[in-house]
Amino acid sequence: MTHLGYLIAGWGIALGTFAVYALSVVRRGRDLARRVPAERSRWLTAPGADAGNRG
Amino acid sequence: MTETMATNGTTTGSRGSRVLGAATLLGLATLLLFAFGLTEADIRLHPTTGEEIGQFDAVRLLYLHVPLAVFTYVAFVLCAFASAGYLIRRTPWFDTMAHAAAEVGTVFCGLVLVTGSIWGRPVWNTWWEWGDVRLMTTLVLFLMFTGYLALRRATVDPRAAARRGAVVALVAVLDLPLVNRSVEWWENRTLHQKSTLGELKIQDLTLFTLMLGFLVFGLVLAWLLLHRFRVGWLEREDAEHGIAADIAERRAAIDEGDVDAAVGEGT
Protein backbone atom coordinates (compact mmCIF):
# COMPACT_ATOMS: atom_id res chain seq x y z
CA MET A 1 0.00 0.00 0.00
CA THR A 2 1.42 3.40 -0.93
CA HIS A 3 1.90 6.11 1.69
CA LEU A 4 1.55 3.46 4.36
CA GLY A 5 3.63 5.44 6.84
CA TYR A 6 1.31 8.42 6.55
CA LEU A 7 -1.76 6.23 6.89
CA ILE A 8 -0.47 4.56 10.04
CA ALA A 9 0.64 7.90 11.47
CA GLY A 10 -2.66 9.62 10.73
CA TRP A 11 -5.04 6.91 11.85
CA GLY A 12 -2.73 5.88 14.68
CA ILE A 13 -2.43 9.35 16.15
CA ALA A 14 -6.17 9.94 15.87
CA LEU A 15 -7.31 6.65 17.39
CA GLY A 16 -4.55 6.77 19.96
CA THR A 17 -5.50 10.29 21.05
CA PHE A 18 -9.14 9.31 21.37
CA ALA A 19 -8.20 6.26 23.42
CA VAL A 20 -5.99 8.26 25.77
CA TYR A 21 -8.58 11.02 26.14
CA ALA A 22 -11.42 8.55 26.70
CA LEU A 23 -9.44 6.74 29.37
CA SER A 24 -8.57 9.98 31.12
CA VAL A 25 -12.20 11.11 31.15
CA VAL A 26 -13.41 7.76 32.46
CA ARG A 27 -10.71 7.76 35.13
CA ARG A 28 -11.63 11.29 36.24
CA GLY A 29 -15.21 10.10 36.36
CA ARG A 30 -14.33 7.15 38.56
CA ASP A 31 -12.35 9.30 41.00
CA LEU A 32 -15.12 11.86 41.25
CA ALA A 33 -17.92 9.32 41.50
CA ARG A 34 -16.15 7.81 44.43
CA ARG A 35 -15.98 11.11 46.26
CA VAL A 36 -19.48 12.35 45.58
CA PRO A 37 -22.24 10.68 47.59
CA ALA A 38 -24.58 8.60 45.47
CA GLU A 39 -27.65 10.73 46.00
CA ARG A 40 -25.95 13.74 44.40
CA SER A 41 -24.73 12.03 41.28
CA ARG A 42 -27.87 11.95 39.21
CA TRP A 43 -27.84 14.38 36.33
CA LEU A 44 -30.85 13.17 34.55
CA THR A 45 -32.90 16.32 34.96
CA ALA A 46 -33.77 18.55 32.06
CA PRO A 47 -32.03 21.91 31.71
CA GLY A 48 -33.26 24.35 34.30
CA ALA A 49 -35.21 21.82 36.30
CA ASP A 50 -32.81 21.89 39.19
CA ALA A 51 -31.98 25.57 38.87
CA GLY A 52 -33.36 26.08 42.36
CA ASN A 53 -30.62 27.29 44.61
CA ARG A 54 -27.74 26.22 42.41
CA GLY A 55 -25.74 28.17 39.91
CA MET B 1 -34.10 7.71 29.74
CA THR B 2 -33.73 8.10 33.49
CA GLU B 3 -33.18 4.40 34.10
CA THR B 4 -30.57 3.92 31.44
CA MET B 5 -28.72 7.08 32.38
CA ALA B 6 -28.55 6.55 36.15
CA THR B 7 -25.13 5.66 37.45
CA ASN B 8 -24.16 2.81 39.65
CA GLY B 9 -22.25 5.22 41.85
CA THR B 10 -18.69 4.27 40.98
CA THR B 11 -18.28 5.41 37.42
CA THR B 12 -19.73 7.77 34.86
CA GLY B 13 -20.80 4.79 32.80
CA SER B 14 -24.36 3.59 32.54
CA ARG B 15 -26.20 0.98 30.55
CA GLY B 16 -26.95 3.54 27.89
CA SER B 17 -23.37 4.72 27.60
CA ARG B 18 -22.07 1.17 27.45
CA VAL B 19 -24.37 0.38 24.55
CA LEU B 20 -23.21 3.57 22.89
CA GLY B 21 -19.59 2.66 23.50
CA ALA B 22 -20.00 -0.82 22.09
CA ALA B 23 -21.72 0.54 19.01
CA THR B 24 -18.89 3.05 18.57
CA LEU B 25 -16.19 0.42 18.74
CA LEU B 26 -18.07 -1.82 16.37
CA GLY B 27 -18.54 1.07 14.01
CA LEU B 28 -14.85 1.94 14.15
CA ALA B 29 -13.90 -1.62 13.29
CA THR B 30 -16.29 -1.61 10.37
CA LEU B 31 -15.00 1.74 9.20
CA LEU B 32 -11.42 0.49 9.27
CA LEU B 33 -12.47 -2.55 7.28
CA PHE B 34 -14.08 -0.41 4.63
CA ALA B 35 -11.40 2.28 4.61
CA PHE B 36 -8.51 -0.14 4.24
CA GLY B 37 -9.96 -3.31 2.84
CA LEU B 38 -12.95 -2.66 0.67
CA THR B 39 -12.37 0.72 -0.93
CA GLU B 40 -9.81 1.36 -3.59
CA ALA B 41 -6.93 3.78 -3.75
CA ASP B 42 -7.39 6.92 -5.79
CA ILE B 43 -5.46 6.20 -8.98
CA ARG B 44 -6.24 8.03 -12.16
CA LEU B 45 -4.46 8.39 -15.47
CA HIS B 46 -3.08 11.72 -16.49
CA PRO B 47 -5.00 12.97 -19.54
CA THR B 48 -1.95 13.69 -21.62
CA THR B 49 1.05 11.82 -20.24
CA GLY B 50 -0.87 8.69 -19.28
CA GLU B 51 1.03 8.20 -16.05
CA GLU B 52 -0.70 7.27 -12.86
CA ILE B 53 -1.70 10.24 -10.73
CA GLY B 54 -3.99 10.86 -7.77
CA GLN B 55 -3.89 10.54 -4.06
CA PHE B 56 -3.25 6.78 -4.19
CA ASP B 57 -3.77 5.32 -0.74
CA ALA B 58 -3.61 8.67 1.03
CA VAL B 59 -7.30 9.01 0.23
CA ARG B 60 -7.94 6.55 3.04
CA LEU B 61 -7.06 9.34 5.46
CA LEU B 62 -10.01 11.36 4.24
CA TYR B 63 -12.45 8.88 5.78
CA LEU B 64 -10.94 10.05 9.06
CA HIS B 65 -10.15 13.68 8.39
CA VAL B 66 -13.41 14.87 6.86
CA PRO B 67 -15.73 13.47 9.57
CA LEU B 68 -13.42 14.88 12.23
CA ALA B 69 -13.69 18.31 10.65
CA VAL B 70 -17.47 18.18 10.47
CA PHE B 71 -17.85 17.12 14.08
CA THR B 72 -15.36 19.70 15.26
CA TYR B 73 -17.77 22.32 14.03
CA VAL B 74 -20.74 20.45 15.50
CA ALA B 75 -19.03 20.42 18.90
CA PHE B 76 -18.13 24.11 18.80
CA VAL B 77 -21.59 25.14 17.63
CA LEU B 78 -23.00 23.11 20.50
CA CYS B 79 -20.62 24.95 22.82
CA ALA B 80 -21.81 28.28 21.45
CA PHE B 81 -25.48 27.43 21.95
CA ALA B 82 -24.82 26.10 25.44
CA SER B 83 -22.83 29.24 26.26
CA ALA B 84 -25.66 31.45 25.03
CA GLY B 85 -28.08 29.30 26.97
CA TYR B 86 -26.04 29.77 30.10
CA LEU B 87 -25.89 33.53 29.74
CA ILE B 88 -29.66 33.62 29.30
CA ARG B 89 -30.82 31.00 31.79
CA ARG B 90 -27.84 30.73 34.16
CA THR B 91 -28.41 27.07 34.89
CA PRO B 92 -25.47 24.73 35.52
CA TRP B 93 -26.61 22.28 32.84
CA PHE B 94 -25.77 24.76 30.08
CA ASP B 95 -22.42 25.62 31.57
CA THR B 96 -21.41 21.99 32.02
CA MET B 97 -22.43 21.23 28.46
CA ALA B 98 -20.52 24.22 27.11
CA HIS B 99 -17.33 23.19 28.88
CA ALA B 100 -17.67 19.56 27.81
CA ALA B 101 -18.39 20.48 24.20
CA ALA B 102 -15.44 22.87 24.13
CA GLU B 103 -13.01 20.32 25.52
CA VAL B 104 -14.09 17.49 23.25
CA GLY B 105 -14.28 19.90 20.32
CA THR B 106 -10.71 21.04 20.93
CA VAL B 107 -9.51 17.43 20.84
CA PHE B 108 -11.32 16.93 17.54
CA CYS B 109 -9.96 20.22 16.20
CA GLY B 110 -6.37 19.37 17.04
CA LEU B 111 -6.78 16.03 15.32
CA VAL B 112 -8.27 17.70 12.25
CA LEU B 113 -5.15 19.82 11.94
CA VAL B 114 -2.80 16.88 12.50
CA THR B 115 -4.57 14.45 10.18
CA GLY B 116 -4.97 17.17 7.58
CA SER B 117 -1.29 17.95 7.71
CA ILE B 118 -0.37 14.27 7.44
CA TRP B 119 -2.72 13.89 4.48
CA GLY B 120 -1.37 17.05 2.87
CA ARG B 121 2.24 15.94 2.87
CA PRO B 122 1.95 13.19 0.25
CA VAL B 123 -0.89 14.83 -1.66
CA TRP B 124 0.03 18.52 -1.69
CA ASN B 125 3.71 17.94 -1.00
CA THR B 126 3.67 20.20 2.02
CA TRP B 127 2.92 19.84 5.71
CA TRP B 128 1.33 23.26 5.88
CA GLU B 129 0.02 25.91 3.53
CA TRP B 130 -0.48 29.52 4.48
CA GLY B 131 -3.44 31.15 2.81
CA ASP B 132 -5.56 28.04 2.54
CA VAL B 133 -8.83 29.26 3.97
CA ARG B 134 -10.00 26.20 5.81
CA LEU B 135 -6.58 25.48 7.26
CA MET B 136 -6.13 28.98 8.66
CA THR B 137 -9.66 29.21 10.00
CA THR B 138 -9.34 25.86 11.74
CA LEU B 139 -6.01 26.86 13.22
CA VAL B 140 -7.38 30.10 14.64
CA LEU B 141 -10.41 28.19 15.94
CA PHE B 142 -8.09 25.74 17.70
CA LEU B 143 -6.10 28.56 19.26
CA MET B 144 -9.22 30.34 20.44
CA PHE B 145 -10.58 27.30 22.21
CA THR B 146 -7.31 26.30 23.82
CA GLY B 147 -7.48 29.80 25.26
CA TYR B 148 -11.02 29.07 26.45
CA LEU B 149 -9.88 25.93 28.23
CA ALA B 150 -6.92 27.74 29.79
CA LEU B 151 -9.19 30.51 31.06
CA ARG B 152 -11.63 28.04 32.62
CA ARG B 153 -8.85 26.15 34.30
CA ALA B 154 -7.35 29.36 35.68
CA THR B 155 -10.59 30.78 37.09
CA VAL B 156 -11.26 29.45 40.54
CA ASP B 157 -14.78 30.70 41.16
CA PRO B 158 -17.10 28.38 39.20
CA ARG B 159 -19.71 31.03 38.45
CA ALA B 160 -17.08 33.46 37.17
CA ALA B 161 -15.54 30.66 35.11
CA ALA B 162 -18.92 29.88 33.60
CA ARG B 163 -19.66 33.51 32.78
CA ARG B 164 -16.25 34.30 31.34
CA GLY B 165 -16.11 31.04 29.43
CA ALA B 166 -19.48 31.72 27.89
CA VAL B 167 -18.39 35.15 26.67
CA VAL B 168 -15.12 33.82 25.26
CA ALA B 169 -16.88 30.97 23.46
CA LEU B 170 -19.46 33.27 21.91
CA VAL B 171 -16.88 35.83 20.83
CA ALA B 172 -14.78 33.04 19.32
CA VAL B 173 -17.68 31.67 17.33
CA LEU B 174 -18.79 35.13 16.17
CA ASP B 175 -15.24 36.03 15.20
CA LEU B 176 -14.88 32.95 13.06
CA PRO B 177 -16.75 34.23 9.98
CA LEU B 178 -14.56 37.33 10.05
CA VAL B 179 -11.45 35.19 10.20
CA ASN B 180 -12.76 33.06 7.36
CA ARG B 181 -13.65 36.05 5.21
CA SER B 182 -10.35 37.82 5.76
CA VAL B 183 -8.27 34.79 4.88
CA GLU B 184 -10.43 34.13 1.84
CA TRP B 185 -9.88 37.62 0.49
CA TRP B 186 -6.23 37.53 1.35
CA GLU B 187 -4.48 36.28 -1.79
CA ASN B 188 -7.66 34.40 -2.62
CA ARG B 189 -5.74 31.22 -3.03
CA THR B 190 -6.58 27.79 -1.77
CA LEU B 191 -4.97 24.51 -2.50
CA HIS B 192 -8.16 23.35 -4.07
CA GLN B 193 -6.95 25.04 -7.22
CA LYS B 194 -3.96 22.74 -7.30
CA SER B 195 -6.06 19.63 -7.15
CA THR B 196 -8.33 20.45 -10.07
CA LEU B 197 -6.09 18.36 -12.27
CA GLY B 198 -8.19 15.44 -11.18
CA GLU B 199 -11.12 15.61 -8.87
CA LEU B 200 -11.48 12.75 -6.45
CA LYS B 201 -14.13 10.57 -7.98
CA ILE B 202 -16.67 9.82 -5.33
CA GLN B 203 -18.21 6.58 -6.41
CA ASP B 204 -20.68 4.56 -4.43
CA LEU B 205 -18.30 2.75 -2.13
CA THR B 206 -16.22 5.81 -1.37
CA LEU B 207 -19.35 7.78 -0.59
CA PHE B 208 -20.69 4.99 1.60
CA THR B 209 -17.47 4.75 3.54
CA LEU B 210 -17.46 8.49 4.03
CA MET B 211 -21.02 8.35 5.34
CA LEU B 212 -20.01 5.51 7.61
CA GLY B 213 -17.18 7.70 8.84
CA PHE B 214 -19.65 10.44 9.68
CA LEU B 215 -21.79 7.99 11.61
CA VAL B 216 -18.89 6.49 13.53
CA PHE B 217 -17.28 9.78 14.53
CA GLY B 218 -20.68 11.14 15.45
CA LEU B 219 -20.92 8.23 17.88
CA VAL B 220 -17.42 8.97 19.14
CA LEU B 221 -18.41 12.59 19.76
CA ALA B 222 -21.60 11.55 21.53
CA TRP B 223 -19.83 9.05 23.78
CA LEU B 224 -17.06 11.48 24.72
CA LEU B 225 -19.53 14.30 25.30
CA LEU B 226 -21.68 12.15 27.52
CA HIS B 227 -18.82 11.09 29.75
CA ARG B 228 -17.16 14.51 29.79
CA PHE B 229 -20.48 16.13 30.67
CA ARG B 230 -20.93 13.73 33.55
CA VAL B 231 -17.41 14.42 34.76
CA GLY B 232 -18.12 18.14 34.68
CA TRP B 233 -21.35 17.62 36.59
CA LEU B 234 -19.61 15.51 39.21
CA GLU B 235 -16.93 18.17 39.57
CA ARG B 236 -19.61 20.70 40.39
CA GLU B 237 -21.26 18.35 42.84
CA ASP B 238 -17.91 17.59 44.39
CA ALA B 239 -17.10 21.26 44.86
CA GLU B 240 -20.49 21.97 46.40
CA HIS B 241 -20.35 18.83 48.47
CA GLY B 242 -16.95 19.85 49.75
CA ILE B 243 -18.26 23.25 50.78
CA ALA B 244 -21.38 21.76 52.33
CA ALA B 245 -19.25 19.28 54.25
CA ASP B 246 -17.06 22.09 55.55
CA ILE B 247 -20.11 24.02 56.68
CA ALA B 248 -21.56 20.95 58.40
CA GLU B 249 -18.26 20.40 60.15
CA ARG B 250 -18.15 23.95 61.45
CA ARG B 251 -21.74 23.79 62.60
CA ALA B 252 -21.06 20.57 64.45
CA ALA B 253 -18.07 22.20 66.09
CA ILE B 254 -20.20 25.13 67.23
CA ASP B 255 -22.73 22.71 68.72
CA GLU B 256 -19.97 21.09 70.68
CA GLY B 257 -18.67 24.42 71.84
CA ASP B 258 -15.34 24.02 70.09
CA VAL B 259 -14.83 27.60 69.00
CA ASP B 260 -11.42 27.11 67.47
CA ALA B 261 -12.61 24.41 65.14
CA ALA B 262 -15.65 26.47 64.28
CA VAL B 263 -13.58 29.37 63.02
CA GLY B 264 -11.24 27.02 61.31
CA GLU B 265 -8.19 27.68 63.43
CA GLY B 266 -5.96 25.30 65.25
CA THR B 267 -6.42 22.41 62.82
Next chain:
Amino acid sequence: MNRFLADARLVAAKDLRIEARSRVVLNQVAPFALLVLVLFGFALDADQRTLRAFAPGLFWVAVLLCALLAVQRSVSVEQADGALTGLRLSGMSPAALFVGKAAAVFVQLVVLEVLLTAGIIVLYGSEIEQPLLVVATGVLAAVAVACTGTLYGALASGLGVRETLLPILLLPVLAPVLIGATRAFDDALGNAAVDGWAWLGLLAVFAVVATAGGALAHGALVEE
Protein backbone atom coordinates in the same frame (compact mmCIF):
# COMPACT_ATOMS: atom_id res chain seq x y z
CA MET C 1 -27.19 59.03 27.06
CA ASN C 2 -25.60 62.13 28.53
CA ARG C 3 -24.94 60.26 31.72
CA PHE C 4 -23.43 57.42 29.73
CA LEU C 5 -21.06 59.69 27.83
CA ALA C 6 -20.18 61.63 30.95
CA ASP C 7 -19.34 58.43 32.79
CA ALA C 8 -17.29 57.10 29.91
CA ARG C 9 -15.42 60.37 29.59
CA LEU C 10 -14.78 60.31 33.32
CA VAL C 11 -13.23 56.86 33.17
CA ALA C 12 -11.20 57.66 30.06
CA ALA C 13 -9.91 60.89 31.58
CA LYS C 14 -8.99 59.05 34.76
CA ASP C 15 -7.01 56.42 32.89
CA LEU C 16 -5.27 58.99 30.72
CA ARG C 17 -4.47 61.12 33.73
CA ILE C 18 -2.93 58.11 35.43
CA GLU C 19 -0.87 57.55 32.30
CA ALA C 20 0.14 61.21 32.15
CA ARG C 21 1.47 60.96 35.69
CA SER C 22 3.05 57.52 35.52
CA ARG C 23 4.16 57.70 31.89
CA VAL C 24 4.20 53.91 31.61
CA VAL C 25 3.11 53.83 27.99
CA LEU C 26 5.40 56.66 27.04
CA ASN C 27 8.47 55.48 28.91
CA GLN C 28 8.11 51.75 28.58
CA VAL C 29 5.73 50.65 25.87
CA ALA C 30 6.90 53.18 23.28
CA PRO C 31 10.54 52.12 23.56
CA PHE C 32 9.34 48.54 23.38
CA ALA C 33 7.61 49.36 20.10
CA LEU C 34 10.79 50.73 18.62
CA LEU C 35 12.71 47.81 20.03
CA VAL C 36 10.43 45.40 18.18
CA LEU C 37 11.16 47.20 14.91
CA VAL C 38 14.85 46.99 15.61
CA LEU C 39 14.65 43.29 16.46
CA PHE C 40 12.91 42.61 13.19
CA GLY C 41 15.71 44.51 11.48
CA PHE C 42 18.30 42.27 13.09
CA ALA C 43 16.33 39.11 12.43
CA LEU C 44 15.69 39.84 8.77
CA ASP C 45 19.29 40.69 8.13
CA ALA C 46 18.73 44.45 7.90
CA ASP C 47 18.31 44.54 4.13
CA GLN C 48 16.19 47.60 3.57
CA ARG C 49 14.40 46.29 0.52
CA THR C 50 13.23 43.23 2.46
CA LEU C 51 12.23 45.32 5.42
CA ARG C 52 10.33 47.75 3.26
CA ALA C 53 8.44 44.89 1.66
CA PHE C 54 7.51 43.45 5.04
CA ALA C 55 6.97 46.78 6.78
CA PRO C 56 3.16 46.60 6.87
CA GLY C 57 3.13 43.19 8.52
CA LEU C 58 5.94 44.01 10.91
CA PHE C 59 4.23 47.27 11.81
CA TRP C 60 0.98 45.58 12.77
CA VAL C 61 2.65 42.77 14.68
CA ALA C 62 4.46 45.44 16.66
CA VAL C 63 1.15 47.23 17.29
CA LEU C 64 -0.44 44.01 18.56
CA LEU C 65 2.44 43.30 20.92
CA CYS C 66 2.25 46.84 22.28
CA ALA C 67 -1.51 46.50 22.61
CA LEU C 68 -0.99 43.53 24.92
CA LEU C 69 1.08 45.72 27.20
CA ALA C 70 -1.32 48.65 27.02
CA VAL C 71 -4.29 46.44 27.89
CA GLN C 72 -2.45 44.73 30.74
CA ARG C 73 -1.65 48.17 32.10
CA SER C 74 -5.27 49.27 31.72
CA VAL C 75 -6.42 46.27 33.74
CA SER C 76 -3.79 46.58 36.44
CA VAL C 77 -4.60 50.21 37.30
CA GLU C 78 -7.96 48.95 38.52
CA GLN C 79 -6.49 46.34 40.82
CA ALA C 80 -4.95 48.84 43.19
CA ASP C 81 -6.94 49.63 46.35
CA GLY C 82 -10.13 48.01 45.15
CA ALA C 83 -10.59 50.68 42.53
CA LEU C 84 -12.77 48.46 40.38
CA THR C 85 -15.17 47.75 43.22
CA GLY C 86 -15.43 51.45 43.84
CA LEU C 87 -16.32 52.06 40.22
CA ARG C 88 -18.97 49.37 40.23
CA LEU C 89 -20.51 50.60 43.48
CA SER C 90 -20.71 54.10 42.03
CA GLY C 91 -23.62 52.91 39.93
CA MET C 92 -21.86 53.51 36.66
CA SER C 93 -23.13 51.30 33.87
CA PRO C 94 -20.68 48.57 32.89
CA ALA C 95 -20.98 49.64 29.28
CA ALA C 96 -19.85 53.17 30.15
CA LEU C 97 -16.95 51.74 32.12
CA PHE C 98 -16.04 49.63 29.11
CA VAL C 99 -16.22 52.52 26.64
CA GLY C 100 -14.18 54.75 28.92
CA LYS C 101 -11.39 52.25 29.40
CA ALA C 102 -11.38 51.26 25.74
CA ALA C 103 -11.18 54.93 24.76
CA ALA C 104 -8.12 55.42 26.93
CA VAL C 105 -6.44 52.37 25.39
CA PHE C 106 -7.43 53.68 21.96
CA VAL C 107 -5.66 56.98 22.56
CA GLN C 108 -2.54 55.20 23.74
CA LEU C 109 -2.59 52.90 20.70
CA VAL C 110 -2.90 55.84 18.31
CA VAL C 111 0.12 57.47 19.91
CA LEU C 112 2.06 54.22 19.54
CA GLU C 113 0.96 53.88 15.92
CA VAL C 114 2.20 57.38 15.12
CA LEU C 115 5.51 56.50 16.69
CA LEU C 116 5.73 53.22 14.80
CA THR C 117 4.87 54.92 11.52
CA ALA C 118 7.78 57.26 12.01
CA GLY C 119 9.79 54.17 12.85
CA ILE C 120 9.08 52.30 9.64
CA ILE C 121 9.69 55.41 7.56
CA VAL C 122 13.06 56.00 9.13
CA LEU C 123 14.23 52.44 9.78
CA TYR C 124 12.64 50.53 6.91
CA GLY C 125 12.49 53.23 4.25
CA SER C 126 8.73 53.01 3.86
CA GLU C 127 6.96 55.69 1.89
CA ILE C 128 3.41 56.79 2.55
CA GLU C 129 1.61 56.99 -0.76
CA GLN C 130 -1.91 57.27 0.62
CA PRO C 131 -1.85 59.15 3.90
CA LEU C 132 -5.63 59.13 4.22
CA LEU C 133 -5.72 55.35 4.01
CA VAL C 134 -2.96 55.11 6.59
CA VAL C 135 -4.85 57.33 9.02
CA ALA C 136 -8.19 55.57 8.44
CA THR C 137 -6.62 52.14 8.89
CA GLY C 138 -4.79 53.27 12.00
CA VAL C 139 -7.93 54.65 13.58
CA LEU C 140 -10.20 51.72 12.77
CA ALA C 141 -7.64 49.10 13.74
CA ALA C 142 -6.99 50.95 17.00
CA VAL C 143 -10.71 50.96 17.80
CA ALA C 144 -10.96 47.25 17.02
CA VAL C 145 -7.91 46.34 19.09
CA ALA C 146 -8.74 48.66 21.99
CA CYS C 147 -12.31 47.36 22.34
CA THR C 148 -11.42 43.70 21.94
CA GLY C 149 -8.46 44.14 24.26
CA THR C 150 -10.52 45.85 26.96
CA LEU C 151 -13.09 43.05 26.83
CA TYR C 152 -10.46 40.36 27.13
CA GLY C 153 -8.66 42.34 29.80
CA ALA C 154 -11.83 42.13 31.85
CA LEU C 155 -12.15 38.42 31.07
CA ALA C 156 -8.68 37.74 32.36
CA SER C 157 -8.73 40.17 35.27
CA GLY C 158 -8.39 38.98 38.83
CA LEU C 159 -6.51 35.88 37.79
CA GLY C 160 -3.00 35.22 38.94
CA VAL C 161 -2.05 34.07 35.46
CA ARG C 162 -3.46 37.10 33.68
CA GLU C 163 -0.13 38.09 32.10
CA THR C 164 0.29 34.81 30.29
CA LEU C 165 -3.39 34.18 29.65
CA LEU C 166 -4.27 37.46 27.96
CA PRO C 167 -2.03 37.01 24.89
CA ILE C 168 -3.33 33.55 24.02
CA LEU C 169 -6.91 34.70 24.51
CA LEU C 170 -6.67 37.98 22.64
CA LEU C 171 -4.32 37.44 19.72
CA PRO C 172 -6.16 34.67 17.81
CA VAL C 173 -9.35 36.72 17.88
CA LEU C 174 -7.50 39.68 16.36
CA ALA C 175 -6.29 37.69 13.34
CA PRO C 176 -8.75 39.42 10.96
CA VAL C 177 -7.54 42.81 12.17
CA LEU C 178 -3.93 41.84 11.54
CA ILE C 179 -4.70 40.55 8.07
CA GLY C 180 -6.95 43.47 7.15
CA ALA C 181 -4.72 46.21 8.47
CA THR C 182 -1.63 44.68 6.87
CA ARG C 183 -3.28 44.48 3.47
CA ALA C 184 -4.56 48.03 3.79
CA PHE C 185 -1.05 49.19 4.59
CA ASP C 186 0.31 47.17 1.67
CA ASP C 187 -1.80 49.42 -0.51
CA ALA C 188 -1.16 52.64 1.39
CA LEU C 189 2.60 52.16 1.42
CA GLY C 190 2.70 51.20 -2.21
CA ASN C 191 3.89 47.65 -1.58
CA ALA C 192 1.23 45.75 -3.43
CA ALA C 193 -1.58 46.35 -5.85
CA VAL C 194 -4.46 45.57 -3.54
CA ASP C 195 -7.59 47.49 -2.78
CA GLY C 196 -6.81 48.83 0.67
CA TRP C 197 -10.16 50.52 1.01
CA ALA C 198 -11.99 47.22 0.62
CA TRP C 199 -9.96 45.83 3.51
CA LEU C 200 -10.89 48.92 5.44
CA GLY C 201 -14.49 47.80 5.15
CA LEU C 202 -13.62 44.57 6.95
CA LEU C 203 -11.83 46.52 9.66
CA ALA C 204 -14.83 48.80 10.04
CA VAL C 205 -17.13 45.83 10.55
CA PHE C 206 -14.77 44.39 13.13
CA ALA C 207 -14.48 47.73 14.91
CA VAL C 208 -18.24 48.22 15.12
CA VAL C 209 -18.89 44.66 16.30
CA ALA C 210 -16.07 44.89 18.83
CA THR C 211 -17.40 48.13 20.29
CA ALA C 212 -21.02 47.05 20.53
CA GLY C 213 -20.29 43.48 21.47
CA GLY C 214 -17.68 44.50 23.98
CA ALA C 215 -20.00 46.92 25.75
CA LEU C 216 -22.73 44.27 25.87
CA ALA C 217 -20.50 41.47 27.07
CA HIS C 218 -18.84 43.69 29.63
CA GLY C 219 -22.19 44.08 31.29
CA ALA C 220 -22.56 40.31 31.56
CA LEU C 221 -19.13 40.01 33.11
CA VAL C 222 -19.09 42.81 35.58
CA GLU C 223 -22.37 42.10 37.34
CA GLU C 224 -22.09 40.13 40.52
